[in-house]
Amino acid sequence: MAEQPIYVIKKKVHAHGHHGGAWKVAYADFVTAMMAFFIVMWLMGSSDKVKSAVSGYFRDPQGFKKQSGTGTTGEGEQITISKDNMDALKEKIQSAMKQLPDFKLIRDHVSMTVTGEGLRIELMEKEGGMFFQSGSPSPSDFGRELLIKMAVELAKLPNNILIEGHTDAKPFSNEGGYSNWELSSDRANSARRTMTDAGLRPGQVKQVRGFADQRLMEPKDPNAPKNRRISVIVQYSAPIQSPEPEAPAPKKADAHH
Numbered sequence: 533m534a535e536q537p538i539y540v541i542k543k544k545v546h547a548h549g550h551h552g553g554a555w556k557v558a559y560a561d562f563v564t565a566m567m568a569f570f571i572v573m574w575l576m577g578s579s580d581k582v583k584s585a586v587s588g589y590f591r592d593p594q595g596f597k598k599q600s601g602t603g604t605t606g607e608g609e610q611i612t613i614s615k616d617n618m619d620a621l622k623e624k625i626q627s628a629m630k631q632l633p634d635f636k637l638i639r640d641h642v643s644m645t646v647t648g649e650g651l652r653i654e655l656m657e658k659e660g661g662m663f664f665q666s667g668s669p670s671p672s673d674f675g676r677e678l679l680i681k682m683a684v685e686l687a688k689l690p691n692n693i694l695i696e697g698h699t700d701a702k703p704f705s706n707e708g709g710y711s712n713w714e715l716s717s718d719r720a721n722s723a724r725r726t727m728t729d730a731g732l733r734p735g736q737v738k739q740v741r742g743f744a745d746q747r748l749m750e751p752k753d754p755n756a757p758k759n760r761r762i763s764v765i766v767q768y769s770a771p772i773q774s775p776e777p778e779a780p781a782p783k784k785a786d787a788h789h
Contacts, residue, residue: 618646621689621766625653628681638662638678641758650691650767653682656749656758663762667704669718676726683730686766692738693727695720696763701745701754717742723762738767 622644629642641662643654655663655678663675671679686693697720699712720740728737750756 618651618766618768621651621685622646625651625682625685628685629678632678632681638674647765649694650765653764653766654749655762655764657760659757664719664722664760667715669715669722671722671726679723679726680730682764683727683732686727686764687731687733687736689766691736691769692767693732693736694739694741694763694765694767695724695727695737696741696743696747696765697721697723698743698747698749698759698761698763699745700756700759701748712744713742715742716744719762723764727764 625644629638632638641656641658643652643656645652645654655675657663660666661672663678664671697716697718699716702712704710704712704715717740720742724737724740728734745754745759748754748756748759749761750759753759
């Protein structure tokens with residue numbers, strides 16, 4: 533008797549039935565759509581400043597970062613220096629100065645004020661000199677150390693810097709026509725070189741000014757030591773300009789035949 537053939541029937545089993553993984557794609561699209569919806573709702577309720585910032589970032593991320601004045605002030609911390617938070621920079625620089633060993637000796641000779649131009653840092657001399665050698669444009673060791681501390685903090689920012697030199701009203705006792713005008717300018721330029729060597733980026737210092745005794749801090753006492761000073765001004769970042777809407781093209785007049 534012939535042997536009967538053996539038939540093996542194999543069935544294909546679909547683990548997910550006829551749906552496969554399509555539901556995952558649909559769910560991901562749904563979550564993305566909901567996230568976009570909530571972002572739009574958040575933007576609609578935000579201030580014009582936030583809307584302008586978000587719009588500027590998506591138009592030009594790299595250019596926006598430069599314009600907005602965003603600089604790193606610590607590990608993972610960023611600060612935008614504007615009129616609204618220039619006080620934050622003031623606190624950062626004060627904190628850096630307090631690290632100097634002889635800070636107690638200079639705290640009455642350093643003044644920081646937020647003005648319409650920016651943050652003004654005044655380094656005021658005492659009778660025997662403090663930040664500069666007496667009658668010289670060369671910084672003292674202590675003055676150089678303080679300028680370097682300031683430069684390290686300011687180099688983290690995109691803001692421009694102005695440096696001014698000032699003297700008291702005493703005539704400069706030196707032959708050869710060298711006067712308080714030259715001394716004030718040379719001290720300001722010496723401070724610029726020191727701070728640039730310490731890390732200020734090329735072009736961050738936009739102006740170096742020498743005023744001699746024309747802008748006294750103590751007008752009632754023109755010869756007061758504090759009139760001899762260096763002023764470092766941290767300017768506000770330029771505001772972000774929203775693009776002006778394009779003017780509609782003039783309509784062409786209908787030709788009459």
